[in-house]
Amino acid sequence: MGINSERDIQANLQIGPTDHGMVRLFIEADGIEVPMDFEPEEAEEIADELRAAAQAARLVQD
Template sequence: MGIDSESDAAANLQIGPTSLGMVRIYIEAEGVELPLDFDPEEALEIAEELRVAAEAVKAQK
C-alpha cells in the first residue's frame, strides 16, 4: 500500500504535549497502539507537511 492508495482502515488519532517536552502523536487502531514522540522542531516540520498537503488537495478542487 502506498501513500496514494485508498484504505478502509479506521484509527483514532490524538496529538498533544508530553510531560517530557515532546509532542506525541498517538495512533490507536484494531490491535495497534502506536505512540510517536517528536521534539518540537520535528513536530513543526510535520505540521508544515500536513499544511502543504492540505493546500495541494484544496488546489485540485
C-alpha cells in the same frame, strides 16, 4: 501500499504534549497502538508539511 492506496481501516489519532517536553502523535487502530514522539522543532516541520499537503489537496479539488 502507497500514499494513494485506500484502506477500509478506522483509526483514532490523538496529538498532544508529553510530560517530557515532546509532542506525541498517538495512533490507535484494530488493537494496535503507535505512540510517535517528536521534538518540538520536528513537530513544527510536520505541521508545515501537513499545511502544504492540505494546500495541494485543495488544488486537486478545484
